[in-house]
Amino acid sequence: MIVLDHLSKTYVGSAGAHEALCDINLHVESGDVFGIIGQSGAGKSTLVRCINLLERPTAGRVLIDGADVTDYSGKQLIDLRQSIGMIFQNFSLFAQRTVLRNVTFPLELHGTPKKQAEARALELLELVGLSGKANNYPSQLSGGQQQRVAIARALASNPKIMLCDEATSALDTLTTHSILGLLRDINKELGVTMVVITHSLSVAEQICNKVAVIEAGSIAEQGKTADVFGNPQSAATRLLIEADQGFACAKGGN
Template sequence: MIELKKLSKVFDTGKGALTAVDDVDLSIAAGEIFGIIGYSGAGKSTLIRLLNGLEKPSSGSVVINGQNITAIKGSELRKARQKVSMIFQHFNLLWSRTVKENIEFPLEIAGVPKNKRDARVLELVELVGLKGRENAYPSQLSGGQKQRVGIARALANEPEVLLCDEATSALDPQTTDSILELLVDINKRLGLTIVLITHEMHVIRKICHRVAVMEGGRVVELGDVLQVFQSPKAEITKRFVAQVTDTEDSQETIKNLRKLYPTGELVKLVFVGDQTEQPILTQLIRKYPVDVNIVQGNIAHTQRGAYGTLVLQMKGSAQEISEALAYLNAESVQTEVMSNG
């Protein structure tokens, strides 16, 4: 569906060259929700502008549905852009227009007859959950409602790709979740390919199938979201995963337990997919004469399955603990000894 090949973008800042995107190769499947995560300056915003043709690459290509959009211009590029829509962090609505008028604006530009515009707007208002608010102005809407208008407007011309540029960064957590759930629903109903850029791992965890982690203009890690949560490789990826799986309280607890139980072991367990539903810990206690104290744990749900972490304080002989850990590893549970007695 989307192929980025050796894609680079270099800006002339007047003080020298700045490489915003550096030799990126990516393949995004049709109907996939694909996340791109990175901190400020990682190059993700430039990358998304290359995807919709707002920026021309310094080298490399962007191919969408077999069409190389980096090799076209003028009316041909404008036509291609109609198949790649975008929603923004700050909504970018027309404040003098109602909800209905904002949604139909791209249809007006495309020359769609009024009767067809009206029918399409009604359909989209229903889809994004704004029925009854058609005649409201943006100033009368909440942040979440404004973003729903932005999504409906982006869908007006029936695009094949929806780009989301930090689309939930200006929203509170509860509203963020409702918008993410709407995007998942749209993806399932319409089979729409969604490319989402963010600096929040919660967003990636909630809705994305796969993720690319960017740093310094390069993709430093790429994979299935559940796989990345289970085994993050790059240091920056580990920091992002920690946003969702670790808390300061749990780290403080671990530090305190190291002092309180110097002869025990602190062990972090990682459960993935069906493992989160199995009574593995119960079986461990029955099989091995070790004392187990649950320190901290949580389960995060991704589009590909659940991911759980559990920190245990284990007491017993070195051999007993070693055998217990071997059992967990045999059950495909990742273990990490976090303290030594």
């Protein structure tokens, strides 16, 4: 489904060159919920943005369903991005648009007739549990509801792939569980392959069947989630587990 083949990304600025990603090799199979986990600044978001070419790799290839999409442009790139949904930490909703109009937005961009776009949006709002909120505005919704709108919008064009960049980081614990449950249901019922960017072991354990741990732009280890977290082989993974356990102990003590 998704293959990153010797992928690298270097930024060049006034302070010199910064290698954000170095020789990344990943294989995400169809139907996976694949987690990319690491500390802040490890390169997680750059990696996921290379998949839909919001960031162009400096070296290496991005292959989707066997096709090398690395140099796509124009209509090819538009069609590729239509097949890849994306949700973000900050929801990225349009404040002046109703919930319904937020969800129809990507369909409007692709020239979908208004009635067809609205019917699709209403169907998706029912899927995410917001069928009664179509005429509300984002400011009238809770954080969890706003993220559900963002998920509905990401699904509007029937994507094969969903990229989730810290999608639950701004949410409380109960709302996080709810959103992760929704994403699991979408994965199972619609067959959408997901790449989940997170710094949270708890999120990865709850939703991901496979994970890759990234540190300083390189993959420290990867494999089935239970294997990686149950028997960590890298210092980076062990550090993440220790930090997570320390946070849990401190939270429990409070």
